[in-house]
Structures are given as C-alpha cells and as structure tokens.
Amino acid sequence: MKNQNFNQLRSKAVRKIEKSAIVEILRVINQPGMISLAGGLPAPETFPTKIIEKLASLVIKKYGSLAFQYGPTEGLKPLREALVSFLKEKGVETTFENIGIVSGSQQFLDLIARVFINPSDYIAVEAPTYIGAVDAFSPYQPKFLEIKTDKEGILPSDLEKKLKQKKVKFLYLVSTFQNPTGRTMSEKRRKEVAKVIKKFNLLTIEDDPYGSLRYFGKSPLPLQVFAPKQTVYLSTFSKILSPGLRIGFYVAPKEVFRLINIAKQTVDLHTNSFSQLIAAEYLLTGDFKNHLPKIIEIYKKRQEAMLEALEKYFPKDFSWTKPEGGMFIWVEGPKNFDSVKTYWQAVEKKVAYVPGCYFFVKQGQGKNTFRLNFTNVSEEKISEAIKRLSEVIKKNI
Ligand SMILES: Cc1ncc(COP(=O)(O)O)c(C=O)c1O
Incomplete structure (x- = not known):
C-alpha cells in the first residue's frame, strides 16, 4: 500500500491551530540570551519544592492507595x-x-x-x-x-x-x-x-x-x-x-x-x-498560608522593577496599566505605533513580548499595544529588557 500522508488527514480544527500566528511569533523566545517578557510562566523559584517533598510522604502515609x-x-x-x-x-x-x-x-x-x-x-x-x-x-x-x-x-x-x-x-x-x-x-x-x-x-x-x-x-x-x-x-x-x-x-x-x-x-x-x-x-x-507571602514578595519586587523601568525609559506618549497584582502589564503606544513590526526588531536586540493584536478575536485591533510579563525574569533583567525595548521603540515612532 502507498505510504499514507497523515498530514492530509488532519481535521479542520487542527489545521487552524497549527496556523496560529502567535505560535509562530513565540518560536524565537528560547533563543540564547533572549530576555523574554512574553510568556506567562510562574517563576520556578516560587515552587515550594521542600514543602512538596514533605507533603508527598505525608500523602502516602495518610491516604495510602487513595493517592494511586x-x-x-x-x-x-x-x-x-x-x-x-x-x-x-x-x-x-x-x-x-x-x-x-x-x-x-x-x-x-x-x-x-x-x-x-x-x-x-x-x-x-x-x-x-x-x-x-x-x-x-x-x-x-x-x-x-x-x-x-x-x-x-x-x-x-x-x-x-x-x-x-x-x-x-x-x-x-x-x-x-x-x-x-x-x-x-x-x-x-x-x-x-x-x-x-x-x-x-x-x-x-x-x-x-x-x-x-x-x-x-x-x-x-x-x-x-x-x-x-x-x-x-x-x-x-x-x-x-x-x-x-x-x-x-x-x-x-x-x-x-x-x-x-x-x-x-x-x-x-x-x-x-x-x-x-x-x-x-x-x-x-x-503551608499555603505560609508560602503565599513568599511568592508575593518575589513578584511584587519584579512588578515594581518593571514599572520603575517603564517610567524611566519609555517615551512619554506611551501609557501602561499599574495592576495591584497578577503577572502582566499592558502597554499602549500612540496610534501610529506598530507592535508587531517592532517585535521583530526587539527580538534582534534579544527582548520579547506579546503584541497586543493577538489577544483580540477580531482582527485589526490592538496594533499599538503589547503585553509584558514580569514574574519569570529577575529585576536586573527586567530593567535591562525595558531599556533595550525603549531604544527599539524610539526608533519606531
Ligand atoms: C486567564 C487564564 N486562565 C487559565 C489559564 C490556565 O491555567 P491552568 O494552569 O490552571 O490550566 C491561564 C494560564 O496562564 C490563564 O492566564
């Protein structure tokens, strides 16, 4: 029998997922030296591994086969x-x-x-x-x-x-x-x-x-x-x-x-x-009540570092949200700012973010916006990334 080309058998739904532009754009974020403000990952240093180690043996002792x-x-x-x-x-x-x-x-x-x-x-x-x-x-x-x-x-x-x-x-x-x-x-x-x-x-x-x-x-x-x-x-x-x-x-x-x-x-x-x-x-x-303040302490400092750097380096006609928590800051540039075009220049300078247009279901919106994540990068790197990004942005407006 002739070799089957399984690609041709894909469902319409899968074809659509594969073509997703955001998958394409984020392919580059793992390049060496890249400071990625694009993802939405928690910081690995917030994982309570010692606590999980303790809880793992407690669970086995306390619940036995229920756990398995x-x-x-x-x-x-x-x-x-x-x-x-x-x-x-x-x-x-x-x-x-x-x-x-x-x-x-x-x-x-x-x-x-x-x-x-x-x-x-x-x-x-x-x-x-x-x-x-x-x-x-x-x-x-x-x-x-x-x-x-x-x-x-x-x-x-x-x-x-x-x-x-x-x-x-x-x-x-x-x-x-x-x-x-x-x-x-x-x-x-x-x-x-x-x-x-x-x-x-x-x-x-x-x-x-x-x-x-x-x-x-x-x-x-x-x-x-x-x-x-x-x-x-x-x-x-x-x-x-x-x-x-x-x-x-x-x-x-x-x-x-x-x-x-x-x-x-x-x-x-x-x-x-x-x-x-x-x-x-x-x-x-x-353990949750004891550990949560530690996660908050790490993220709060990172968020402060990002807000400070934005204030220090970004052009005055840019604005951004100042959330009281969470993992993201949303930046809005002047009407003529193009965050997709700027993205590729930012990537050359080893900084990544997510252009805002990808968060809208109707095309043609959010062209002048982008999302920054501050949880998974150190304060020093955040500051450096925002500085580099501001230099790229200034060339584009
Ligand atoms: C708004 C929102 N909902 C759901 C999820 C998925 O989270 P979970 O790890 O619980 O599947 C995320 C992950 O980033 C999220 O941002």
Missing part, C-alpha cells in the same frame, strides 16, 4: 472539602458537592465548550481576552462576540446591547488581574455586570487564576457572589503552588456541574489523584 487508585471524576473529597474554606475566604460560599476538580483550569475551558458550543453559537468575551480560552473554544467552531471594555472591565451597557441582538451561549471573562491587561473589575462594576447576567440568565465563566497574587489593596468579591445561579467560578493551583501538578477547580450551578462532570469522564476519567492530595494537604497543613 482511580478516583471519582469530580475529584477527591479531601481536596474538595479543603477548598470550601479557601473559597469562603474569597467570599464564595459553597459546599464540597458544588466544587469540581479539573486537570488545570485550561481543561475546564475545553469542557465548557464541549458541553455547550454548537458550530456558529455566540460566545461573549472581553476585548482583549485570554487567548488560551479562545484557543480552547475554537475547535467547537463558535462565533465570538467581543464586549467593549474600559479600565474596569466589560461595559454592562455593551453586554446588554449585544445580548439583545444575539443569543449568546455563555460569557467568558477574567475578573481580576486579567490576562493580558492586568486590569481588575471593580466591585461596583461586578454588581452592574451581575445585574445584566441575571436579567438574561446568561451562563458566565469567571476565570480567576491570579486573584491570590495581590501585592497591594483589597480584593473585590468575585462576580460569582453577585450572580451565583448563572456564574461558574474557576481557579487553579498553577500560580500559588505549581502549574506542573495540573490542578484546577471550579464552583458551578448544579446542572452545569453535572454536565461538566459527564464530559470530563469521557476525556480523562479524573484528575491526577496524587496531585489532588498534595494540593489538599497544601491547604490543610497551613
């Missing part, structure tokens, strides 16, 4: 129970039955799409939005409806207007220290958005991976608190423990919980049991 056997799809009870008080401190009141464990919050984004999206269904997202969510939803072939935003997140009036025009399956947003802008929706805005969500009984996914990484100020209550019957609250251990353990969790309205669970069962049966119990004990032993 197949488990329930919705997650192991010790973790779901430990999360009740973790969530309560954030303002989310729930019982363990409504908490599900997923293999990273990214898995939930696939599951929610799998359960709800038919081709051509409308999904509402922020402009700009977390591109990983768009990538997770896209294989199910939805149409994206961008909701206008300002400094406080989506505009309730625009959400309402779009909901009147189109039948939307669900709304996806990152409410605190958003990826990519770093922006946080104020509590007042959350209440206004919740009002619209309730009026239209709109299923809403509130993705909150960064809320615990707060360096200043006070946390607003989650959006979920103001519309609990419509809103899924989604979070993760990736930024407060380790992304490699792949533990995400969600609180969902009963019917949604059931559907997600059915979908998850067919995908991976359940999330890694050993990781789940490590995460449970991280909360139960108090």
Whole structure:
C-alpha cells in the first residue's frame, strides 16, 4: 500500500491551530540570551519544592492507595472539602458537592465548550481576552462576540446591547488581574455586570487564576457572589503552588456541574489523584498560608522593577496599566505605533513580548499595544529588557 500522508488527514480544527500566528511569533523566545517578557510562566523559584517533598510522604502515609487508585471524576473529597474554606475566604460560599476538580483550569475551558458550543453559537468575551480560552473554544467552531471594555472591565451597557441582538451561549471573562491587561473589575462594576447576567440568565465563566497574587489593596468579591445561579467560578493551583501538578477547580450551578462532570469522564476519567492530595494537604497543613507571602514578595519586587523601568525609559506618549497584582502589564503606544513590526526588531536586540493584536478575536485591533510579563525574569533583567525595548521603540515612532 502507498505510504499514507497523515498530514492530509488532519481535521479542520487542527489545521487552524497549527496556523496560529502567535505560535509562530513565540518560536524565537528560547533563543540564547533572549530576555523574554512574553510568556506567562510562574517563576520556578516560587515552587515550594521542600514543602512538596514533605507533603508527598505525608500523602502516602495518610491516604495510602487513595493517592494511586482511580478516583471519582469530580475529584477527591479531601481536596474538595479543603477548598470550601479557601473559597469562603474569597467570599464564595459553597459546599464540597458544588466544587469540581479539573486537570488545570485550561481543561475546564475545553469542557465548557464541549458541553455547550454548537458550530456558529455566540460566545461573549472581553476585548482583549485570554487567548488560551479562545484557543480552547475554537475547535467547537463558535462565533465570538467581543464586549467593549474600559479600565474596569466589560461595559454592562455593551453586554446588554449585544445580548439583545444575539443569543449568546455563555460569557467568558477574567475578573481580576486579567490576562493580558492586568486590569481588575471593580466591585461596583461586578454588581452592574451581575445585574445584566441575571436579567438574561446568561451562563458566565469567571476565570480567576491570579486573584491570590495581590501585592497591594483589597480584593473585590468575585462576580460569582453577585450572580451565583448563572456564574461558574474557576481557579487553579498553577500560580500559588505549581502549574506542573495540573490542578484546577471550579464552583458551578448544579446542572452545569453535572454536565461538566459527564464530559470530563469521557476525556480523562479524573484528575491526577496524587496531585489532588498534595494540593489538599497544601491547604490543610497551613503551608499555603505560609508560602503565599513568599511568592508575593518575589513578584511584587519584579512588578515594581518593571514599572520603575517603564517610567524611566519609555517615551512619554506611551501609557501602561499599574495592576495591584497578577503577572502582566499592558502597554499602549500612540496610534501610529506598530507592535508587531517592532517585535521583530526587539527580538534582534534579544527582548520579547506579546503584541497586543493577538489577544483580540477580531482582527485589526490592538496594533499599538503589547503585553509584558514580569514574574519569570529577575529585576536586573527586567530593567535591562525595558531599556533595550525603549531604544527599539524610539526608533519606531
Ligand atoms: C486567564 C487564564 N486562565 C487559565 C489559564 C490556565 O491555567 P491552568 O494552569 O490552571 O490550566 C491561564 C494560564 O496562564 C490563564 O492566564
């Protein structure tokens, strides 16, 4: 038989993923000497490896075969129970039955799409939005409806207007220290958005991976608190423990919980049991409470270094967000600034960032913007990178 060309057998969805321009642009960030402000990785020095070593043997002693056997799809009870008080401190009141464990919050984004999206269904997202969510939803072939935003997140009036025009399956947003802008929706805005969500009984996914990484100020209550019957609250251990353990969790309205669970069962049966119990004990032993301030101390200094360097080196007609936490700063240049063109010149000077246009679902937006990550590079390197970047930018405006 003639050799089969498997490339030709690829599904349309896979062809689309392969062509993603952002994959192409980020190919260069691992070049030697590159200071990459492009990624969104936690700093490896924040991983509590000593604590994990201790918890690993504790888990084996305390739970025995539970850590290694197949488990329930919705997650192991010790973790779901430990999360009740973790969530309560954030303002989310729930019982363990409504908490599900997923293999990273990214898995939930696939599951929610799998359960709800038919081709051509409308999904509402922020402009700009977390591109990983768009990538997770896209294989199910939805149409994206961008909701206008300002400094406080989506505009309730625009959400309402779009909901009147189109039948939307669900709304996806990152409410605190958003990826990519770093922006946080104020509590007042959350209440206004919740009002619209309730009026239209709109299923809403509130993705909150960064809320615990707060360096200043006070946390607003989650959006979920103001519309609990419509809103899924989604979070993760990736930024407060380790992304490699792949533990995400969600609180969902009963019917949604059931559907997600059915979908998850067919995908991976359940999330890694050993990781789940490590995460449970991280909360139960108090190690999380002791360790979080150490992560915050590292990131707060890096964020300060980036803001100081931007102030010192960047041209005056550039502005940027000053988030009270999270991992990202969003920069906006003058109208004529082209962040994609500048990107390739920056790469030659060994600095990388992500051009802003890649975070919009509709083409032609964000040309003069870009995202900077400050968590995975030392303060000295951040300062050096911003200096180099400013020199490249000055040649381009
Ligand atoms: C907004 C947002 N949601 C979800 C994820 C995925 O996180 P996880 O490691 O829990 O899958 C990320 C990762 O960077 C993110 O920025």
